[in-house]
Amino acid sequence: MPVKCSSSCGKNAILKRPKTGDALCKDCFFWAFETEVHNTIVSGHLFKKGDTVAVAASGGKDSTVLAYVLKVLNERHDYGLNLVLLSIDEGITGYRDDSLETVKQNRDDYQMPLKILSYEELFGWTMDAIVGQVGRKNNCTFCGVFRRQALDRGATLLGVNCVATGHNADDLAETVLMNILRGDIARLQRCTSIITASESEGSIPRVKPLKYTYEKEIVMYAYFKRLVYFSTECVFAPNAYRGHARAFLKDLEKIRPSVIMDIIHSGESLQVKDDVKLPVRTQCTRCGSVSSQELCKACVLLEGLNRGLPKLGIGKTSLANRAREQQDAQKTRIVNCDF
Amino acid sequence: MCSRNDEEDGSQSLMEGKTKLTWTEVCQKCSTEKPVIQILQIKHAYCRNCFLAHVNHKFRSTLGKSKMMKPSDVVLAAFSGSGKSNAMLHLLHAGLSEQSHKRFLFKVQVLYIDEGAILGTSLEDRTANLQAISGIIEQYGFKSYYTTLASIFEETGSKCFPLVKDSTLKIKENSEEELKNLFLNVKSLTAREDLLRQLRRKIFLQSAKELDCCKVFTANTSTDLAIHILTDVSLGRGSQMHHDVSFCDPRDASVKIIRPLLELSSKEVTYYSVFHELESIYIPSLCTKASSDSSIHNMSKQFVMELMENFPSTVSTVFRTGEKLGSTNTTNTCETEDNLCIICQMKLDVSVAACSSVQATDFSRLISSLGPAGFDNKTLSQLPDTSKGILSNQADSLLCSSSTSCCSDSDVQCGCHKDVQRLSFPDVEKLCCYGCRLIIHDMENTSSLPESILHKVRTRRSLENMRESIQDFLL
Numbered sequence: 001m002p003v004k005c006s007s008s009c010g011k012n013a014i015l016k017r018p019k020t021g022d023a024l025c026k027d028c029f030f031w032a033f034e035t036e037v038h039n040t041i042v043s044g045h046l047f048k049k050g051d052t053v054a055v056a057a058s059g060g061k062d063s064t065v066l067a068y069v070l071k072v073l074n075e076r077h078d079y080g081l082n083l084v085l086l087s088i089d090e091g092i093t094g095y096r097d098d099s100l101e102t103v104k105q106n107r108d109d110y111q112m113p114l115k116i117l118s119y120e121e122l123f124g125w126t127m128d129a130i131v132g133q134v135g136r137k138n139n140c141t142f143c144g145v146f147r148r149q150a151l152d153r154g155a156t157l158l159g160v161n162c163v164a165t166g167h168n169a170d171d172l173a174e175t176v177l178m179n180i181l182r183g184d185i186a187r188l189q190r191c192t193s194i195i196t197a198s199e200s201e202g203s204i205p206r207v208k209p210l211k212y213t214y215e216k217e218i219v220m221y222a223y224f225k226r227l228v229y230f231s232t233e234c235v236f237a238p239n240a241y242r243g244h245a246r247a248f249l250k251d252l253e254k255i256r257p258s259v260i261m262d263i264i265h266s267g268e269s270l271q272v273k274d275d276v277k278l279p280v281r282t283q284c285t286r287c288g289s290v291s292s293q294e295l296c297k298a299c300v301l302l303e304g305l306n307r308g309l310p311k312l313g314i315g316k317t318s319l320a321n322r323a324r325e326q327q328d329a330q331k332t333r334i335v336n337c338d339f
Numbered sequence: 340m341c342s343r344n345d346e347e348d349g350s351q352s353l354m355e356g357k358t359k360l361t362w363t364e365v366c367q368k369c370s371t372e373k374p375v376i377q378i379l380q381i382k383h384a385y386c387r388n389c390f391l392a393h394v395n396h397k398f399r400s401t402l403g404k405s406k407m408m409k410p411s412d413v414v415l416a417a418f419s420g421s422g423k424s425n426a427m428l429h430l431l432h433a434g435l436s437e438q439s440h441k442r443f444l445f446k447v448q449v450l451y452i453d454e455g456a457i458l459g460t461s462l463e464d465r466t467a468n469l470q471a472i473s474g475i476i477e478q479y480g481f482k483s484y485y486t487t488l489a490s491i492f493e494e495t496g497s498k499c500f501p502l503v504k505d506s507t508l509k510i511k512e513n514s515e516e517e518l519k520n521l522f523l524n525v526k527s528l529t530a531r532e533d534l535l536r537q538l539r540r541k542i543f544l545q546s547a548k549e550l551d552c553c554k555v556f557t558a559n560t561s562t563d564l565a566i567h568i569l570t571d572v573s574l575g576r577g578s579q580m581h582h583d584v585s586f587c588d589p590r591d592a593s594v595k596i597i598r599p600l601l602e603l604s605s606k607e608v609t610y611y612s613v614f615h616e617l618e619s620i621y622i623p624s625l626c627t628k629a630s631s632d633s634s635i636h637n638m639s640k641q642f643v644m645e646l647m648e649n650f651p652s653t654v655s656t657v658f659r660t661g662e663k664l665g666s667t668n669t670t671n672t673c674e675t676e677d678n679l680c681i682i683c684q685m686k687l688d689v690s691v692a693a694c695s696s697v698q699a700t701d702f703s704r705l706i707s708s709l710g711p712a713g714f715d716n717k718t719l720s721q722l723p724d725t726s727k728g729i730l731s732n733q734a735d736s737l738l739c740s741s742s743t744s745c746c747s748d749s750d751v752q753c754g755c756h757k758d759v760q761r762l763s764f765p766d767v768e769k770l771c772c773y774g775c776r777l778i779i780h781d782m783e784n785t786s787s788l789p790e791s792i793l794h795k796v797r798t799r800r801s802l803e804n805m806r807e808s809i810q811d812f813l814l
Contacts, residue, residue, distance in 0.1 A: 007710020019700070022707035030709045032703070039702050180572060181646075183656040185663050198389025212699035248642045252573055255635055256529055258700070258777070259573050265696040265773055273581075273665035 014224075018257050026224055028135040033221050037209055038073050044194045046207045047081055056088040056151055057106060059099035059230040062104060062166030065218050066210055067082060068227055070164065071110050083110075084158060088150045089118035090143055091126025092234065099230040117154045119146055125305055134310040141186040142301055149298040152289060155204040162195075167208040170215040170249065173260045176267040177245045186278045186292075192267040203290050219303075342774045368393070376610055387614055394603060394611045396429045401602045403516070405586055407595070408554075410444035414597075415552035416481070417543060418449045420472050420620035422612040424558040427600055429617055431556075432479040445554075449483040450546055452539065453508060456489055456515045458521045458623060467506045471620045473502045486546050487513040491538055499546050505675050521787045528634040530781035531573060532625050536749070537683050537775070538789075543609075547594040559598045562605035562643070565657040569639040576774035579685040584661040604654060680772035686745050687772055697773065767796055769775045 005025035013023035017032075024032060055070060067085060074081045087103045090096050100116065107114040120126050125148060131139045155163050172192060179188040181313040190196065194204045196206045210218065222229055226331070252256060252259045272278070283289065284296035291297070300320070304312025307327060312320045365386075366372045373384030385393060402408055417432060418424045434443040451472045455465035469485060476483045490498035492514035497607040500509060516605040525531045543555045559567070564584045571580035582588045600608060612619065626634055631641040678687055679686040767785045768776050779785065786793070806813075 006708055009710050017703070017707060020703050020707050022704070024707060028707075028710050032706050035706055036699070036703060041699065041701065103446060176572065177569070180568065180660050181653065183660045185660065188660070211701075212696065244642075244646060248638070251632060251638050251642075252635055255638060256777075257631060259635065261696050261700050261775075262575035262777065263572055265575045265576075266572040266580075266693055269773075270580035270664055271578065271581075273663055276663045319703065337585070 015220055017242050018101065018253075019237050019261065021257070029220070029224070033213070033217060034069060034072060034076075037069050038077060038223040040194070040212055041073070041079075041209050044207075044211075046164075046195065046209060047079055047162070049080040050082075051080075052082040052085050052159065052161040052234075054115075054155050054158055054163045055112075056163055056165045057085040057087050057103045058166075059087075059102035059106070060166070061218055061222050061227075061229045061231060062168055062210060062215075064102070064227050064229040065174060065222050066164060067106055067112065068225070069221075070209065071112070083112050084160065085112050085114040086151065086154045086158065086160075086163065087114065087116045089116050089120075089148050090147065091119050091128055093128055095232060095234050096127075098232065102228060102230040105228060114221065115154060115158055115257045117150055117157070122150055122153060123148075123302055125302075130305065130310075133195065138311075142305075145297045145301055149287075149289060149296075151206075152204060160204065162205045162207055164207050164209055166210055168213050168214065168215045168218055169260045169264060172208075172211060172267070173263040176263050177249060181245060185272055185276060188216055188270065189268070189272055189278075192264060212261070212264070323333050350801070364665065367713050369683060375520050385480075390607075391611065391614060394607055395430060395433060395691070397602050397607075398599060399434060401586070402599055405597075407587060408443075408445055412445040412554055413552045413555055414445050414447050414554045415547045415550060416447055416449050416556040417558070418472065418476065418483075420451070420468065420475070420622050421558070422617060423560060423600070423605070423608050424613075425475060425617045425619055426608045427613045428476070428479055428481070428556040429611075429615060430599075432481075446645075448550060448552060449479075449481045449502075450543075450550075450555075451476075451483070451502060451544050452546075453485060453487045454535070454540055454622075454624065456487065456510075456518050457535070459519070460623075462508065462510070467778065468620060468622055469502070469508050470505065473504055473506065475618055475620070476502065477504065484546070484550060485516075486542060488535075488538060488542065489518040491541055491545070491791070492517045494790060505541035517787065517789075521789070524783050524787045525778065526781045527695045527784065528626065528629060529636065530778045531576075532634055532636045533774070534778050535625055537778075540683070543596060544591050544594050553594060555594060555599055557596060558600050558608075560600050560603050560605045560608050561658045562625075562654050564598070564601055564661065565654040566636075566640045566643050568657055568661045569643065570636050572772050573635050573639065575777060576685075576772075578770065579683070579774070580661065581665040582685070584658075585665070601658075666809040679773050681767075681792055681799070682771045682775040682778070683772060685772045685774075687770075766800060770796055770799055 003023045005011050005013045005028050006022040007024065007028045009025060009028055011025040011027070013025050013128060015026075015029060016023050017029070032252075053070070055067045057067055067083070070081070070083055073079065074083060085107055087100060089100060099296060102117075106112070118126070127139070127143055130142050134142065150162060172206065175191045176188065179191055194208055194211050205271060221227075249260070249263075256262075279292035281290055281292055282294075284291040284299055285294055286299045287296060289296050291300070293300075294302075304310050304320075307324075309323050309327065312323060366389050367699070368385055368389035375387050376385055377388050408597075414431075416424075416428060418428060428449065431443070432446050434441075435447065436442070436458050440779055442668065451469070453469065455467055455468070473483065473484075480749055483504075484499040485502045485508075486499045487508075487510055489511065493511065500506065522534070524529055525534055543557075547553070547555050567584050568580055571577065571583055576583070582590055584601075588598075603611075611617075626637050629637055631637045643653060643657070679685065680687055764779060764785060768779050771779055
């Protein structure tokens with residue numbers, strides 16, 4: 001016997017919500033999904049009327065659904081937002097070039113302007129070239145660091161008020177676990193906040209409207225709405241350690257589906273002892289972006305690439321400094337020989 | 340975007356992978372003997388004697404640097420029969436028989452909790468276990484007691500009994516029955532284990548009070564606590580886990596629970612037992628023989644163990660992370676009783692902030708049941724402002740409908756049985772912290788909870804009602 005929709009609308013249910021276990025029909029699910037994102041946006045005070053918001057779009061399911069839902073809600077609830085798509089082209093052949101096609105499709109479907117920034121024009125290096133230098137190990141560090149910077153620069157270029165990213169509840173829960181496993185107290189404390197980095201002026205805040213949305217529901221929404229998205233793993237080796245945390249979370253979710261929200265609750269209510277020293281956030285002396293060190297990670301990595309010492313930003317700082325000094329010394333020696 | 344590592348600055352510092360095994364020719368401590376064990380994230384090879392001295396020293400320094408032990412203290416050491424708790428007794432015994440200037444001055448008593456009822460173990464087996472336990476404790480000459488998990492259901496009378504060579508297990512049939520019912524009532528193994536942990540803590544406190552002890556020692560190692568941290572986070576107990584994993588659990592005003600083995604890893608403690616040829620008694624518990632995907636506790640344990648294979652620093656990193664967490668106000672005891680969870684005595688962490696995980700889940704439940712027809716934008720715009728949470732609102736409405744007959748609301752002492760049945764889920768849930776709510780969620784009815792807990796619910800409810808009725812006149 002078919003199950004009835006739990007909202008008593010009379011229709012037969014077609015899915016069971018992973019978050020609450022309720023059975024819903026298609027229309028009620030669409031409505032519930034959208035209303036929940038709306039609730040997050042309203043209660044978290046994510047946007048102000050008249051804001052220009054850049055949707056960080058990769059062509060994947062999260063950002064595709066995010067762009068679609070924001071467009072729908074913007075019209076339905078009259079947020080008065082000006083939405084634009086912002087994509088970063090890392091220069092990964094066989095992965096990003098294909099996914100960018102999806103983003104272009106989104107641009108046409110949703111009638112939003114699209115800006116694509118590439119690593120090549122920003123940093124002078126494509127990911128393909130970087131992997132050629134550093135090999136398959138550690139290349140995710142470069143990609144992640146550069147993307148953060150690229151998004152910031154892109155946002156500044158477009159003059160937007162904030163950047164909306166497609167992080168979902170699963171991503172957040174996973175990050176909480178990761179930060180515990182790595183012992184990263186500072187990030188553990190701030191990783192669950194819905195708006196990041198707004199305190200220091202000059203940096204553009206990032207918001208996560210899908211923070212409380214299960215990954216499974218995002219897939220369901222995209223599936224029933226027939227939204228096209230790009231779902232291929234990056235061609236470069238996936239990160240093993242985060243993979244552990246992800247697998248652990250998936251196993252936990254099978255035991256108790258509410259575990260994702262439970263972990264986020266834990267993350268939100270964690271408190272750090274007063275006497276624990278946390279890194280002070282300042283600005284990079286070279287490029288001015290937020291950093292806890294004198295030089296931000298992006299500048300160090302880029303310097304390493306340009307010097308031909310790609311490992312510069314990966315190991316310990318002391319080792320990096322030694323390598324830097326050695327190379328400088330060598331250069332002076334060569335210069336001395338010339339004369 | 341690739342969400343693999345777009346952290347704050349996108350960088351990521353991973354844990355150190357396994358380094359090469361560093362067996363040296365001689366012990367790195369004394370440089371004479373042949374090493375037998377690698378410790379400290381398998382970077383150091385120690386010989387037998389140096390290793391035992393290291394464990395003993397760690398144990399003593401953990402107690403010493405806490406500056407909490409006083410000569411007049413009577414310590415209740417929890418003994419389960421496991422190798423770990425036997426090692427703890429051995430270490431305590433060693434400390435008590437030291438030369439005068441190094442001797443521990445506090446007194447030690449030992450407590451064994453019989454949990455056979457929840458597994459349906461036969462009375463003969465349970466008595467046999469009890470006697471084997473007493474055999475081990477006898478070697479050390481500690482004064483020992485036993486109690487049963489079912490004693491949590493007993494209202495009066497002594498609950499701890501002296502444990503001597505041929506004592507027999509005294510059980511009370513009806514409280515055993517109530518305990519079994521309670522555990523049958525809880526549907527998932529995860530919730531059952533969590534409940535067992537909370538009940539065990541209650542038994543520790545209750546027994547320590549009966550036996551006039553001010554401290555309880557439990558044999559949790561750093562490995563256990565790392566697993567505990569991951570379990571607690573997954574159970575939504577993030578705000579309280581520093582009590583569960585630190586040296587001292589100060590939640591109770593008069594009895595502190597202390598974990599003197601927390602600086603030692605399970606490996607170190609196990610080898611300590613092996614080298615001293617300490618006996619252990621195998622008593623199965625709830626999760627014994629259950630597969631790793633049967634409960635969150637088992638899953639976390641397996642996860643940590645697997646990670647340790649390749650990343651030997653996992654336990655110490657997680658454990659140190661736990662150490663840095665804590666509440667901003669260190670004294671929890673000054674909290675009034677009204678703000679504490681009725682099950683685990685933690686500050687209620689469920690005041691619903693406008694934009695939080697609790698609110699989002701409540702909201703999902705609400706709109707999944709209302710549907711587009713029963714809901715308009717007005718309801719939504721009011722929601723964040725009321726910031727009271729749907730759960731508690733529902734609770735209020737249920738309360739109103741059910742509190743009209745029989746026992747008057749202000750009658751605290753009324754033991755009327757109808758009242759017990761009338762405690763609805765929202766009534767109980769309202770007084771629980773997030774983590775304990777999840778246990779209640781997995782229960783079929785609330786009436787099988789121990790009377791001491793139900794009594795608290797009723798008292799708090801009537802107090803609430805009284806406050807409401809005089810609200811207008813309160814200044």
